[in-house]
Amino acid sequence: GESVGLHLPTLSVQEGDNSIINCAYSNSASDYFIWYKQESGKGPQFIIDIRSNMDKRQGQRVTVLLNKTVKHLSLQIAATQPGDSAVYFCAENTNNAGNMLTFGGGTRLMVKP
Amino acid sequence: DAMVIQNPRYQVTQFGKPVTLSCSQTLNHNVMYWYQQKSSQAPKLLFHYYDKDFNNEADTPDNFQSRRPNTSFCFLDIRSPGLGDAAMYLCATSRDRVQETQYFGPGTRLLVL
Numbered sequence: 694g695e696s697v698g699l700h701l702p703t704l705s706v707q708e709g710d711n712s713i714i715n716c717a718y719s720n721s722a723s724d725y726f727i728w729y730k731q732e733s734g735k736g737p738q739f740i741i742d743i744r745s746n747m748d749k750r751q752g753q754r755v756t757v758l759l760n761k762t763v764k765h766l767s768l769q770i771a772a773t774q775p776g777d778s779a780v781y782f783c784a785e786n787t788n789n790a791g792n793m794l795t796f797g798g799g800t801r802l803m804v805k806p
Numbered sequence: 807d808a809m810v811i812q813n814p815r816y817q818v819t820q821f822g823k824p825v826t827l828s829c830s831q832t833l834n835h836n837v838m839y840w841y842q843q844k845s846s847q848a849p850k851l852l853f854h855y856y857d858k859d860f861n862n863e864a865d866t867p868d869n870f871q872s873r874r875p876n877t878s879f880c881f882l883d884i885r886s887p888g889l890g891d892a893a894m895y896l897c898a899t900s901r902d903r904v905q906e907t908q909y910f911g912p913g914t915r916l917l918v919l
Contacts, residue, residue, distance in 0.1 A: 701846050725905040736810075736896050736910035737849065744905075782848055792837060792903045796848035 701780060703801040712770040712804075716783035716797045721764060723785035727794070728757060728768045732779045740768070740781075770802075778804045809833050810911035812897050818917045819887050827882040827914045829897030837903050838880040840872060841896040843913070849896055855880060856903050884916075892918045 706712045718726070724745035729737035743750045743757045743766075750757050756769040766783050780801050784794040811830045819825040829838065837856050841849035853862045855874040869891070871883040884891055894913045900906040 727907060729910075734913075734915070736812075736898075736913045739907055739909060742907060786905055792900055792906055792908070793851065793854075794908060799846070799848055 701799050701801045703803060705803045705805060706773050708773060708775060708804055708806050710773055712768075712773045712777070712802060714768045714770075714781050714800045714802065716766040716768075716800075718764050718766060718783065718785045718797065719795070720785060720787055721761075723787045723795075725786040726757070726759060726766050727784045727786070728755075728766075729782045729784065730777075730779045731782065731799075737782060773802075773804050775804045775806055778802055810897055810899055810909055812895075812911040812914050814914060815912060816915050816917070818919060819884075820919050821889065822886045825884050825887055825916070827884075827895050827897075827916070829880045829882070829911055830878050831897075831899045831911075832878070833899055833901070833909065834877060835899035835901050835909075836877075837900045837906075838874060839898040839900075839908060840870075840880070840882050841898065843894040843896055852882070887916070887918045889918050892916055 727742045728740040730740050731737045741752045741755050741757050743759050754771045758767045780799045782799045783797040786794050809832055813828050839854040840852045843849045851863050852866045853872055869885050873881045894915050896913045897911040898908040900908045
């Protein structure tokens with residue numbers, strides 16, 4: 694069967710609170726970043742992206758912040774809902790690597806009602 | 807309005823018995839990708855097609871092959887599945903190969919007996 698996977702870091706928040714999921718990326722040449730949400734048994738779902746010429750980008754209830762100095766990316770979810778419970782992956786892309794994405798390890802978000 | 811479709815959603819095969827997973831897309835995207843995802847891990851790219859050009863990742867085992875007969879369809883062939891190949895297999899597409907968002911299908915979970 695499947696090999697045992699790594700233990701995912703878990704963030705547990707109360708419904709209605711804001712959530713912040715962090716990601717440290719590895720390649721200083723990366724210039725495009727994507728956050729994906731993956732619910733159990735489903736494929737990753739695009740949430741939001743940001744290019745390196747921006748520090749912040751907002752979507753509906755979500756904000757992505759990019760700090761290139763320390764190679765850090767964060768996803769903020771406002772008023773977290775039970776439907777936000779999932780594993781969240783950041784992915785980085787380097788212009789000279791075509792469209793190949795390098796995924797971070799993932800964070801499991803658990804929303805308590 | 808499914809955009810990336812994978813069939814079947816669940817596949818059971820026997821050790822050593824060839825198996826084929828299929829992916830189709832309605833987005834008319836040029837690029838199609840195959841990823842392997844094991845439990846609690848990030849997706850791992852196996853290979854991708856840019857139009858008809860096949861691009862294999864260096865560490866993808868020879869046991870994994872792919873076919874893309876037309877723009878809409880892409881197949882993953884596992885010639886002799888081993889127990890370690892049990893995983894979720896994800897298909898993704900992107901419009902082009904330069905910093906484009908990848909859209910994932912729901913995945914096929916493969917069980918090897």
